[in-house]
Amino acid sequence: MLTKRIFTFALMVLFAGSALMAQNFKYIGASKCKMCHLKPAKGEQYNVWLKGPHAGAMKTLASAEALEIAKKMGIADPTTDAACIKCHSTVGGVDAKLVASAKMAEGVSCESCHGPGSMYKGASVMKNKTLAMQKGLIEPTEKVCLTCHNEESPTYKPFNYAEKAAMIAHPNPSK
Numbered sequence: 321m322l323t324k325r326i327f328t329f330a331l332m333v334l335f336a337g338s339a340l341m342a343q344n345f346k347y348i349g350a351s352k353c354k355m356c357h358l359k360p361a362k363g364e365q366y367n368v369w370l371k372g373p374h375a376g377a378m379k380t381l382a383s384a385e386a387l388e389i390a391k392k393m394g395i396a397d398p399t400t401d402a403a404c405i406k407c408h409s410t411v412g413g414v415d416a417k418l419v420a421s422a423k424m425a426e427g428v429s430c431e432s433c434h435g436p437g438s439m440y441k442g443a444s445v446m447k448n449k450t451l452a453m454q455k456g457l458i459e460p461t462e463k464v465c466l467t468c469h470n471e472e473s474p475t476y477k478p479f480n481y482a483e484k485a486a487m488i489a490h491p492n493p494s495k
């Protein structure tokens with residue numbers, strides 16, 4: 321009986337520990353990924369993202385078109401309203417307590433798809449994919465995209481994963 325209780329207790333400590341760890345993964349922002357993911361020989365992921373559709377998602381919310389959509393929904397300012405920023409910015413879509421240095425203005429950035437980077441950003445962790453994944457790195461699949469590319473978007477367009485993934489592809493050619 322006693323050993324069973326000790327075992328249960330140990331399990332509880334383990335679970336509490338991992339839940340705590342998960343909460344410690346914080347959003348650090350694309351500028352922190354930039355320094356290592358800028359080399360053309362490795363796919364310059366930062367530049368590809370910057371030129372792609374996601375980096376400008378907050379600028380889009382400042383457009384006349386966005387204002388018109390918002391007005392029809394009774395929203396005064398799409399650039400600050402949760403109903404819009406939750407999909408147009410990484411920071412706008414997560415618990416404020418988990419935001420370290422990520423900025424609202426960077427739009428939909430790396431960590432919306434790859435997970436909060438505070439614990440995996442170190443070079444030695446990054447080089448070990450298994451370890452990086454234990455520390456919050458996500459290998460994105462279609463499921464991640466569908467958290468935003470869905471009918472809740474006021475301008476929803478049907479989402480074909482293969483096609484859309486090709487439009488934002490940023491592979492590492494040296495791999």
Ligand code: HEC
Pocket residue numbers: 348349350352353354355356357362430431434436437438440441442443446447449492
């Ligand atoms: C200190 C340098 C460094 C920083 C900072 C860094 N990375 Fe990395 N990352 C690497 C290295 C090294 C690899 C291994 C592949 C390579 O050599 O490019 C890697 C691999 C990756 C991979 C591929 C994992 C795999 O093996 O499939 C992803 C995704 C990734 N990084 C995302 C990010 C994101 C997102 C950030 C910011 C939150 C970030 N990285 C910050 C150095 C870094």
Ligand code: HEC
Pocket residue numbers: 373374376377378380406407408409410413428432433460461462464465466467468469477481484485486487488
């Ligand atoms: C956090 C929310 C979010 C996630 C996650 C997300 N997107 Fe997006 N995506 C957006 C927003 C917002 C726009 C519109 C940006 C704009 O027009 O300024 C967009 C635009 C796009 C576009 C250009 C417009 C279009 O539909 O052709 C492509 C392509 C795209 N996303 C692909 C993807 C893929 C592939 C994934 C998953 C790997 C993904 N997105 C994940 C929010 C997201």
Ligand code: HEC
Pocket residue numbers: 350353354357363365366367369374428429430431432433434459460461485488490491492493495
């Ligand atoms: C909209 C979602 C999305 C955003 C934003 C995004 N990525 Fe990715 N990333 C992906 C997908 C999807 C893959 C391919 C995963 C696969 O093939 O298994 C990928 C792959 C990678 C890889 C691995 C490349 C390889 O061939 O090994 C790296 C490194 C990477 N991303 C870094 C970044 C960095 C750094 C940023 C921000 C500057 C970023 N990504 C932004 C979705 C995203």
Ligand code: HEC
Pocket residue numbers: 380381383385386387389390393395398403404405406407408467468469470471472473474475476477478
């Ligand atoms: C569920 C996630 C989500 C929400 C919430 C959301 N958007 Fe978007 N938005 C997207 C995605 C994804 C795109 C890319 C095109 C598409 O599929 O709708 C986009 C594109 C846009 C565009 C570019 C037009 C186009 O056709 O590409 C505008 C403007 C826009 N959104 C405004 C808004 C406004 C204003 C709000 C708040 C009232 C809002 N969005 C809320 C996900 C969202």
